[in-house]
Amino acid sequence: xxxxxxxxxxLTRQQAGAAPVASQGRxxxxxxxxxxxxxxxxxxxxxxxxxxxxxxALAAFKTSDEIAGNIFGLPAxxxxxxxxxxxxxxxxxxxxxxxxxxxxxxVIVSCFLSIxxxxxxxxxxxAGSAVLFPLFLIGIMVPGEAVIIPIYYNLRxxxxxxxxxxxxxxxxxxxxxxxxxxxxxxxxxxxxELVDAATVDGSTxxxxxxxxxxxxxxxxxxxxxxxxxxxxWNDFLLPLVVVSRDDLxxxxxxLTFFQGRYSSDLPLLAAGATxxxxxxxxxxxxxQRHFIRGLTSGAVK
Amino acid sequence: MASSxxxxxxxGGRPGERPGLAYLYILPGFLIYALFVLAxxxxxxxYSFSDWNGISPPEFIGFENYARLAQDPLVRIALxxxxxxxxxxxxxxxxxxxxxxxxxxxxxxxxxxxxxxxxFVPQVMSMVVVGVVWRxxxxxxxxxxxxxxxxxxxxxxxxxxxGDFQFALPAVGMVGTWxxxxxxxxxxxxxxxxxxxxxxxxxxxxxxxxxxxFKSITLPGLxxxxxIALVTTLIAALRTFDLVFILTDGGPANRxxxxxxxxxxxxxxxxxxxxASAIAVVLAAIILVVSxxxxxxxxxxxxxx
Numbered sequence: 001x002x003x004x005x006x007x008x009x010x011l012t013r014q015q016a017g018a019a020p021v022a023s024q025g026r027x028x029x030x031x032x033x034x035x036x037x038x039x040x041x042x043x044x045x046x047x048x049x050x051x052x053x054x055x056x057a058l059a060a061f062k063t064s065d066e067i068a069g070n071i072f073g074l075p076a077x078x079x080x081x082x083x084x085x086x087x088x089x090x091x092x093x094x095x096x097x098x099x100x101x102x103x104x105x106x107v108i109v110s111c112f113l114s115i116x117x118x119x120x121x122x123x124x125x126x127a128g129s130a131v132l133f134p135l136f137l138i139g140i141m142v143p144g145e146a147v148i149i150p151i152y153y154n155l156r157x158x159x160x161x162x163x164x165x166x167x168x169x170x171x172x173x174x175x176x177x178x179x180x181x182x183x184x185x186x187x188x189x190x191x192x193e194l195v196d197a198a199t200v201d202g203s204t205x206x207x208x209x210x211x212x213x214x215x216x217x218x219x220x221x222x223x224x225x226x227x228x229x230x231x232x233w234n235d236f237l238l239p240l241v242v243v244s245r246d247d248l249x250x251x252x253x254x255l256t257f258f259q260g261r262y263s264s265d266l267p268l269l270a271a272g273a274t275x276x277x278x279x280x281x282x283x284x285x286x287x288q289r290h291f292i293r294g295l296t297s298g299a300v301k
Numbered sequence: 302m303a304s305s306x307x308x309x310x311x312x313g314g315r316p317g318e319r320p321g322l323a324y325l326y327i328l329p330g331f332l333i334y335a336l337f338v339l340a341x342x343x344x345x346x347x348y349s350f351s352d353w354n355g356i357s358p359p360e361f362i363g364f365e366n367y368a369r370l371a372q373d374p375l376v377r378i379a380l381x382x383x384x385x386x387x388x389x390x391x392x393x394x395x396x397x398x399x400x401x402x403x404x405x406x407x408x409x410x411x412x413x414x415x416x417x418x419x420x421f422v423p424q425v426m427s428m429v430v431v432g433v434v435w436r437x438x439x440x441x442x443x444x445x446x447x448x449x450x451x452x453x454x455x456x457x458x459x460x461x462x463x464g465d466f467q468f469a470l471p472a473v474g475m476v477g478t479w480x481x482x483x484x485x486x487x488x489x490x491x492x493x494x495x496x497x498x499x500x501x502x503x504x505x506x507x508x509x510x511x512x513x514x515f516k517s518i519t520l521p522g523l524x525x526x527x528x529i530a531l532v533t534t535l536i537a538a539l540r541t542f543d544l545v546f547i548l549t550d551g552g553p554a555n556r557x558x559x560x561x562x563x564x565x566x567x568x569x570x571x572x573x574x575x576x577a578s579a580i581a582v583v584l585a586a587i588i589l590v591v592s593x594x595x596x597x598x599x600x601x602x603x604x605x606x
Contacts, residue, residue: 120326143588145561273433276427280426
């Protein structure tokens with residue numbers, strides 16, 4: 001902002017001979033109008049972006065009649081009845097359990113493995129790293145649709161269809177691909193002297209990694225963990241293909257089948273959709289600071 | 302030979318570091334990655350040369366699946382629909398965000414993190430939830446969209462959006478626009494604030510108007526961000542599955558059929574595993590070629606400047 005003002009003054013001094021004094025005031029007015037316009041447009045776009053979610057979250061508290069009457073209106077009574085019904089009768093308790101059972105190990109194991117691979121690629125020199133690293137990148141670019149067919153048949157051969165493993169293992173594999181790139185980017189910015197000093201002090205590479213490097217990488221690791229959480233929580237194609245037992249279904253999959261059966265029961269559907277969306281949004285909003293700090297720390301390089 | 306390699310690549314690179322240690326760090330991650338990503342890529346290619354229903358032994362048939370998909374009207378319809386969606390997933394959000402950037406103040410925006418958080422919400426939401434919400438918004442009888450149209454006296458405009466032969470695909474596409482525009486906007490807002498304000502002052506001194514300033518300073522300055530937005534949204538448009546599966550499942554009468562849905566149906570509904578793999582290979586190839594071309598063009602432009 002300061003830079004803008006300074007530049008503005010510089011400009012008017014330069015133009016002092018040519019431009020009348022009035023133009024300075026006009027420029028300022030124009031800049032102010034522009035600022036107002038910016039906020040107005042931003043607000044409109046913001047409302048359009050979160051509006052549908054607000055409406056569905058609001059609908060989750062209302063009765064069918066209230067939804068039919070006025071979509072934007074507040075419920076007469078703020079009741080959690082729809083959530084309770086979705087939870088116990090529409091089996092969202094089971095879907096929620098499945099989602100947690102899948103997401104927690106995927107996030108923890110993927111972060112752990114990515115720290116190890118990222119450390120090796122970012123801090124060590126070894127034969128074949130120029131070949132191995134691009135191999136890891138393939139997973140970022142290849143769409144899931146291109147590998148889902150063999151994944152299904154391989155899992156069937158391993159007798160893992162209709163188990164949590166069928167969702168956990170492939171999700172870890174895809175996460176590690178991105179995580180390797182991410183953590184390598186972070187670890188390669190750490191000065192080698194820092195690591196060398198630790199080595200001289202008799203610290204093994206394992207101790208250096210966990211006592212010196214990882215504590216400094218917390219924002220980057222958190223950001224990565226949030227991304228893994230959001231991707232795995234929202235994953236759809238994999239559970240759709242490898243799981244057919246209703247009690248194993250994750251939340252997005254459960255919501256899909258629920259919609260197929262009860263598409264007219266709007267309050268219940270709204271409660272279910274809110275339950276699926278809320279965890280990712282809460283985590284994202286709470287961790288936004290880390291998210292941005294992590295992204296910028298990765299971009300410094 | 303062996304000794305020269307030893308000299309070229311110092312083991313571990315540090316005193317006290319055991320040779321080969323790096324491989325131990327990589328091994329666990331690589332194993333699971335190779336098993337569930339690398340091997341399946343090769344297998345998909347392998348399946349694509351066979352006639353296989355997933356149960357009886359596969360039969361090698363060379364390029365027959367590829368010859369077949371070149372003739373398949375359903376694949377053609379799906380590809381055309383993906384191309385149309387590209388307009389909605391890629392062109393609209395980027396154009397909208399650029400338009401906004403042109404109008405935007407270049408001053409620091411107060412509360413930017415608040416706006417950014419909100420604009421990003423569609424990005425972190427499950428596509429299933431997005432689909433459920435928009436199916437309701439588009440619902441012919443009690444959907445908010447038709448209610449709104451009736452309320453403002455545009456009753457003849459109200460229609461069963463997702464069931465309409467003409468409007469189903471644009472209706473799906475608009476959801477894609479809704480998902481993507483916040484992402485592009487946040488990207489460009491951050492990009493503009495990185496640009497040097499002196500450039501604009503110099504242009505103003507030269508008598509350049511608003512549009513010229515945008516064309517000669519903002520647009521070139523935003524190239525890295527535009528590249529990211531292009532690649533990300535193009536990939537999203539080409540591989541879209543969840544959203545279409547929930548919103549229309551390809552209907553009505555294949556009006557919203559997309560390539561990923563064709564893969565899923567062939568592989569898991571009608572047991573044409575070999576054929577589905579061939580389509581998957583083609584889709585992956587298209588995505589890789591498109592992304593690489595954009596990135597290469599961009600790098601070449603950087604190298605030239």
